[in-house]
Amino acid sequence: MMQTDYVVVGAGAAGMAITDALLTHTDATVTMVDRRHAPGGHWIDTYPYVRLHQPSAFYGVDSTALGQNTIDTTGLNAGFYERASADEIRSYYGQVMQHRFLASGRVRYFPNCEYLNDQRVGSRVSGAIWELRAARKVIDTTYLEGDIPATSPPPFEVADGVRCVPAGAITHLQERPETFVVIGGGKTALDACVWLLEQGVAPEAIRWVKPRESWWINRKYVQPATLLPDLYRGHALHLEATAQATSVRDLFARLEAKRFMLRVDTEVEPSMYRGAFISETELDLVRTIKNVVRLGHVRRIDQHTITLDQGQVPTSARSLHIHCAARALPRPELRPMFEPDRITVQPFMRGLACFQFAMVGVAEALLNTDDEKNRVLPPINYWDSTRDSLTSLLAGVAHAKARADYPALAAWANTSRLNPMGDLGPYRDHPDVLEARALIQHHSAAAYGNMSRLIAM
Template identity: 35%
Template sequence: MPTHHVETDYLILGAGAMSMGFADVILTEDPTARIVMVDRHANPGGHWNDAYPFVRLHQPAAFYGLNSTPLGHGGEDLSGGADLVAYYRQAMDRFIRTGRLQFLPMSEYEGDGRIVSTVDPDRVTTVTAHRRIVDGTYMQVRVPSVCAPKYTIDPGVTVIPPNGLAQVRRPWERYVIIGAGKTAIDAILFLLGNQVNPDRIQWIAPNEAWLLDRAHMQPSIVLDSVVSMVESIADSTTIDEAFLELEQKGIVFRLDDQTLPTKWRCATVDRGELATLRRVEDVVRLGRVQDIGSEEIRLDRGTIPTVTDTLFVDCSANGLVQVDPHPLFSAGRVTLQSVFMCQQTFSAALLAHMELLDLSDERRNKICVPVPHPELTHDLASTLVATTQNMLSCNRHMALWLRRSRLYLGHHSAPHRYLLGSGKLAVINRRARVAMKGMLHKASAT
């Protein structure tokens, strides 16, 4: 089969949420732009194709997805995984109908413009991108169904990803959930929601994390919550002090009131879910699992016994790895990364708009800097300060576009609250930067 060659403006690697958000703005704002998009999945949507069937957004659909197309029913609506897969499939169909986007599914990019089908190695496409190659894979979103556990498992032990929970056809004596992130939280809530006795559930949580209260992430007040978070950084001398102040404000909470969490990953739940999670009393806090045997589980800081009829649910994959910042814009390339804390789809849309502005790459990279996904508590300070600086800088260069972008948290605020919140951020940003440097210095000293 002969190699097929395509001339285009943009070659976008990956068809996940960020890549789709970038393509959406390019097609909407530049009526001449042509795009080739390649992905190893059969459908667009990236990790949503691999997610467990009971997954839902953590934060409102009002500011997730594509800038051009509302998602869900507005307000507090949290779209589910099936809804998101359908949303991105419909969006891709619209993109293709423009005649300006070609989608190459079930394919791998091998470099130098060469794309090879994963189902027919003789099907090769070469692409010349006259403007940019856009890397939508850099942030490495991974889910348990495509990531093997990093611990050893004895023969005869049953370990499944959370995807398998919806296919359980018999009761187990014990369900052991491995992991401390939002996936583990979802798995526990799924079991309890299906009337599993909490005494049958054991939760191996290698660490403690601060959680966002979803009530403070609602569209009409989320900008106020961001302002309060930055104020807490500016008014504190340590990161623990900042989190405790945020806890008093009701913006964050923790599962164990007797422990100061060490992790911060933007996981978001509501107060009802928190109360439900606390019904599980058998929580093991001995670090990460090293080995699951037929009689015991070996962890970083000890061992615990297990019973024969146990179903282990692996939720240990790191869904959003903290990667080193990379230049957003470089010669012939855009590397998609968050520029607002934990707001990936908005970040991609913003970068696409910046790409279309008449600016040098040097100038673009000064307007916005990457904001790596947070991992540890002290990351709250650095990611919030960087987010605030990006927000203020964007307001100077594209204020109207920012205000009109449905993916932007501030878009949903009433005009007077938007102006008040933006003004407060401009005032407290400098204090927050000074406080952040002190916090990071103390963190490194310890």
């Protein structure tokens, strides 16, 4: 039987960030088991035109920077820091695995394999079985793994003869359709619309079927380095609005008035909040699509009819239906993150995925007991609604307060490249930072006090 200190199940963003933290902060050995053929998780399967919706500077593993930290000068992201493409992210994780993990001599990697939960690893290719014992813990990064359109069937019926493809398939069409029907209201659907428009498809040739309208965070307020004052100002605007809001609906109206929150259609009130970012340039582009269907979820597509929750709309054999409507992130019963022989990775604050994942590994390394770790990192569900945005934000406030009781963990968080607020020092005297600091000092107490009241309404 093979021996290892930790078994990490999954080599996506979570597994990679946690393993990197364990290598930095312990002398432990790690064995990574992943069903995909290469590290990167869903980035291995995703659509080819996808990019990070946040700057590259905040993504990846803590020890190794992603990208060149440059500001884009062309395209829809002009004026903002670079956002890595899927190819860049796959290459990045491959380099981290080869030159950081495997080169350390402390990591073993089993791609194309399943962890069988009984101290065995099975190859999906050869059928070989290995016995593997974790001396410390099994770290499960798959508990909240969601579906993506590239690897899951549409969540609706598709009749024979209907052209229906996942988002990635539109990059290699053999026959141009008369109409592109984009199905979904989240980031994948928005990306598909943007890509089609950038390829010169007329807005009139796109029909966007949205089960729900979404709020988006203005990418201006999530920028690193020289644009970090804007991020700090965005934090201040959010606190000010939270302190003054009389309801969740009023909160989002205030944030929209400050251009912190954005929506595609100002005539339709969003009910969905996933925490994704968009630039105002992208927003202006997708607003050119006027043929929008809002009749709930698609139930079935026939050759001439799309059936939805609240009605039907016509379609045709000459239309291409683009499936962007996977189940996304699940919401199973929460369980303690840290147990004697197991870590079950779950979010514990809003956003900042890789920062959270890395902190799981750092907490495991630096804190003494599972009780301490669970006190600092109590799990929450992924956010989906406008009310969820507040519950997840409040969880982040509680986490920050608990983290402050552990100086080593707090010191790491304050210097991690994955923490957007970690590099504010050089800009502390910037006029925007000074103004934002005054707003934060004035509104923090009222904002934190108002959060629970708004959630309960």
